[in-house]
Amino acid sequence: MAGASVPTPAHSEAVETALGKLDLEAKARLLAGQDMWSLPALPEIGLRSLVMSDGPIGVRGVHWTAEDPSIALPSPTALAATWDPDLARRAGTLLAQEARRKGVHVLLAPTVNLHRSPLGGRHFECYSEDPCLTGEIGSGYVNGVQSGGVATTVKHFVANDAETDRFTVDNVIDPRPLRELYLAPFETIVEKARPWGFMAAYNKVNGVTMTEHQHLQNEVLRGEWGFDGIIVSDWMAARSTVGAILGGLDIAMPGPRTVYGDALAAAVRKGDVEESTVDEAVRNVLRLAARVGLLDGVDPAVTDPPAPVDGRALAREVARRAFVLVRNEVRDRRPTLPIDPARVRTLALIGAAARDARVLGGGSATVFPEHVVSPLAGLTAALPEGALTYAVGADPSDELAPAAQGFELRAVCRDAEGNVLGTGSLPGGQVQWIGDDLPAGVTHEALHSVEVTGTFTPRESGEHTFGTRGIGAFTLRVDGRLLWDGTQAMSGAADPFEAFFGAPAERGRAHLTEGVPVEVSLLHPVHRTPGAPLTAVMFSLTHLGPRRDGDELIAEAVETARNAEVAVVVVATTDRVESEGFDRRDLSLPGRQDDLVRAVAAANPNTVVVVNSGSPVELPWRGDVAAVLLSWFPGQEGGAALADVLLGHTEPGGRLPTTWPTALAAAPVAEVQPTDGQLPYVEGLFIGYRAYDKAAVTPAYPFGHGFGYTSWEYESLEVTRARAKVRIRNTGGRAGRETVQIYLAPVADTVERPVRWLAGFASVEAAAGASVEADIPLRGRTFEIWDEAASRWTFVPGQYEVRACHSLTDVRLTATLEV
Numbered sequence: 001m002a003g004a005s006v007p008t009p010a011h012s013e014a015v016e017t018a019l020g021k022l023d024l025e026a027k028a029r030l031l032a033g034q035d036m037w038s039l040p041a042l043p044e045i046g047l048r049s050l051v052m053s054d055g056p057i058g059v060r061g062v063h064w065t066a067e068d069p070s071i072a073l074p075s076p077t078a079l080a081a082t083w084d085p086d087l088a089r090r091a092g093t094l095l096a097q098e099a100r101r102k103g104v105h106v107l108l109a110p111t112v113n114l115h116r117s118p119l120g121g122r123h124f125e126c127y128s129e130d131p132c133l134t135g136e137i138g139s140g141y142v143n144g145v146q147s148g149g150v151a152t153t154v155k156h157f158v159a160n161d162a163e164t165d166r167f168t169v170d171n172v173i174d175p176r177p178l179r180e181l182y183l184a185p186f187e188t189i190v191e192k193a194r195p196w197g198f199m200a201a202y203n204k205v206n207g208v209t210m211t212e213h214q215h216l217q218n219e220v221l222r223g224e225w226g227f228d229g230i231i232v233s234d235w236m237a238a239r240s241t242v243g244a245i246l247g248g249l250d251i252a253m254p255g256p257r258t259v260y261g262d263a264l265a266a267a268v269r270k271g272d273v274e275e276s277t278v279d280e281a282v283r284n285v286l287r288l289a290a291r292v293g294l295l296d297g298v299d300p301a302v303t304d305p306p307a308p309v310d311g312r313a314l315a316r317e318v319a320r321r322a323f324v325l326v327r328n329e330v331r332d333r334r335p336t337l338p339i340d341p342a343r344v345r346t347l348a349l350i351g352a353a354a355r356d357a358r359v360l361g362g363g364s365a366t367v368f369p370e371h372v373v374s375p376l377a378g379l380t381a382a383l384p385e386g387a388l389t390y391a392v393g394a395d396p397s398d399e400l401a402p403a404a405q406g407f408e409l410r411a412v413c414r415d416a417e418g419n420v421l422g423t424g425s426l427p428g429g430q431v432q433w434i435g436d437d438l439p440a441g442v443t444h445e446a447l448h449s450v451e452v453t454g455t456f457t458p459r460e461s462g463e464h465t466f467g468t469r470g471i472g473a474f475t476l477r478v479d480g481r482l483l484w485d486g487t488q489a490m491s492g493a494a495d496p497f498e499a500f501f502g503a504p505a506e507r508g509r510a511h512l513t514e515g516v517p518v519e520v521s522l523l524h525p526v527h528r529t530p531g532a533p534l535t536a537v538m539f540s541l542t543h544l545g546p547r548r549d550g551d552e553l554i555a556e557a558v559e560t561a562r563n564a565e566v567a568v569v570v571v572a573t574t575d576r577v578e579s580e581g582f583d584r585r586d587l588s589l590p591g592r593q594d595d596l597v598r599a600v601a602a603a604n605p606n607t608v609v610v611v612n613s614g615s616p617v618e619l620p621w622r623g624d625v626a627a628v629l630l631s632w633f634p635g636q637e638g639g640a641a642l643a644d645v646l647l648g649h650t651e652p653g654g655r656l657p658t659t660w661p662t663a664l665a666a667a668p669v670a671e672v673q674p675t676d677g678q679l680p681y682v683e684g685l686f687i688g689y690r691a692y693d694k695a696a697v698t699p700a701y702p703f704g705h706g707f708g709y710t711s712w713e714y715e716s717l718e719v720t721r722a723r724a725k726v727r728i729r730n731t732g733g734r735a736g737r738e739t740v741q742i743y744l745a746p747v748a749d750t751v752e753r754p755v756r757w758l759a760g761f762a763s764v765e766a767a768a769g770a771s772v773e774a775d776i777p778l779r780g781r782t783f784e785i786w787d788e789a790a791s792r793w794t795f796v797p798g799q800y801e802v803r804a805c806h807s808l809t810d811v812r813l814t815a816t817l818e819v
Helices: 009-020 024-030 076-081 085-101 131-147 175-182 184-193 214-224 241-246 262-270 275-291 311-322 375-382 550-562 593-603 638-646 688-695
Strands: 052-054 106-108 154-157 170-172 197-200 230-233 324-328 347-350 388-391 407-414 420-425 430-434 449-456 462-470 472-478 481-488 505-512 518-525 536-544 566-572 607-612 627-630 678-680 712-719 723-730 736-746 757-766 771-777 784-787 792-795 799-807 810-818
Touching: 009 275, 024 262, 024 275, 076 085, 076 131, 076 311, 085 106, 085 131, 085 311, 131 175, 131 184, 131 757, 154 184, 154 214, 175 184, 175 784, 230 275, 241 262, 241 275, 262 275, 311 638, 347 375, 347 550, 375 388, 375 566, 375 638, 388 550, 407 536, 449 536, 462 472, 462 481, 462 518, 472 505, 472 536, 518 536, 550 566, 550 593, 566 593, 593 607, 712 736, 712 799, 712 810, 723 736, 723 757, 723 799, 736 771, 757 771
Parallel strands: 052 106, 154 197, 170 678, 197 230, 347 388, 347 566, 566 607, 607 627
Antiparallel strands: 324 627, 407 420, 407 449, 430 536, 449 518, 462 505, 462 536, 472 481, 472 518, 481 505, 712 723, 723 771, 736 757, 736 799, 784 792, 799 810
């Protein structure tokens, strides 16, 4: 697959021919976004407009709307939990198919920053705490997307590992951890997948903002690694015309107001920038255009896309392969899971997230699937009629959220005279129109007000709370009654996406009756900020259902659980806990979910807890329940996949891609707040399991951990410097899959290094009683360190213990290797 990434002589010739026809103004214009998502077409050279779209779990397209739904795959943490680069490649192939369907040429994904701290707000959007696992999964994903003729932008280059002050923070990182940890997955992906694009991060690294980082972008990425694709800024990250172009940034997004375009042409005329420097950036953009089929006179890199992929089936497969069973107690010689429907006649399903599933993370990773299968829907469909009972138990959120369940809304756009310009549908009560992403017939110049209007049919009687999120004036009416008429001022936050990511505000309450629809209206005169980098309309109608007494809800759940043979409790985070734009404050489950689990477990010893989160959370009751299954953000088919796994139609295939701490206090890195604009990475090489080993701290669940539904005997291990071969036998009663993990541990170290580190892995399958061999390559870099004094990689000879493991702490076979 990576071979398709190599530019052909025909591509190079077409690029040079096109470049030679462009004047300075056209070159400078090509490097600047013409709007939120695209570059300008240049018909004079046969160049069509190049379109980009957010990922990484779906392809939203250029319009933030449910009218053009997207397949929603499980979260990146889930994909990494499969430990299967080939499955990641298949996911990428599906996303290329989705991109082509939506007219998208560049997918703004994958995110390969590391899980430095579990508090990172976009933890769910990244793969792992380990650079080897991250690099392999990311390579599979990139190869899959680009096999479909669609470009990727590997992001966020580099060290965008938290959200606090993300536009300005200076992450101070020593050369060794920068090379061995944070740059390592990017380097692997360049080597194994030859990506067509990178995205420069907002943050600084060692004093230099990444969009201007000449050393990391020009000398390391392009020079040492041989990267020949484009570097695009994260949105609004480029701040200096001269600094960005000299630092290696090819494209400044979004447009039309950027530091390139007219400003770049002026810098060349002034003598601050050589035109040859601009030419290099234009070559990179034209090469990308040729690869994706937008430049006349040359075939695209992929002329025959892969065979069509069934998106729903793949989403379901990835979800069940990603679920990690971290606890499965054996009672009366039978494990808790899987549940045998022939033996278990009654099952209690408990938790608000079982009914209203959270299937993806918040922020730019959001897409709008055509449908979502909740755990309640999935288990209802899979179990015999009457076998399932449901109780809410505890709601994870006591905060207003964008209007969704029960709402049927549209946005009505009017001019200053009150004339209707156009209308658009609304997913979840959120208006998110950026740049030219407006309903048909509507322009920013003519738009004066937007009214969110429609009906709300409550599913519960009681006092409902309504509110807003956004900046400016609002008039809110529910059931004909004025609830609020006022103005929300800017809070002063540095993040320009405050209206999108900010906290909602309560505006009024109304007593409503279950099943009786009422009219709702939120009128918003369009608020414009002079000199803003984006022309956008962003605000939301928000809602919170009636608040019942928490003790009463838990008591109902306990009674439901007591009357069932098995209780399944689904606990979850919310989009105010895990999302882009802010970091987490703690690792606690929101609301009274911990109280709920304890109460249900006390009433029913056969309690299974499903954890619906993208990142680690504290599980203080984990020893009190019979089983714990991590479902991550499982994508649109998550409920169906959950039924598959709980009922034993397939086994949970996941292994932990990151260590789960017992509590935040035990996490080795808990500092994501800068001081005086700087965030020193004082832990150096020791993040994740490397840090737990150094401190001799036992986590709740170790890296690589996870149970299946069969058992494995590791029979033999053969090792050379280049590879490890492990033969294993399925000793259980059913077919299964095992992820064989290889760790290296220096016997007597002469330099500071972790106690052990992941050197390779492979997933293999075998029928009951059968054996299979895992053949695992070991990269040469696994025996090297970055020599800070010499500024180069240095091989470290000596004896290494090679460990063939089921997980980091479950060592099955060892061998000694002298190198």
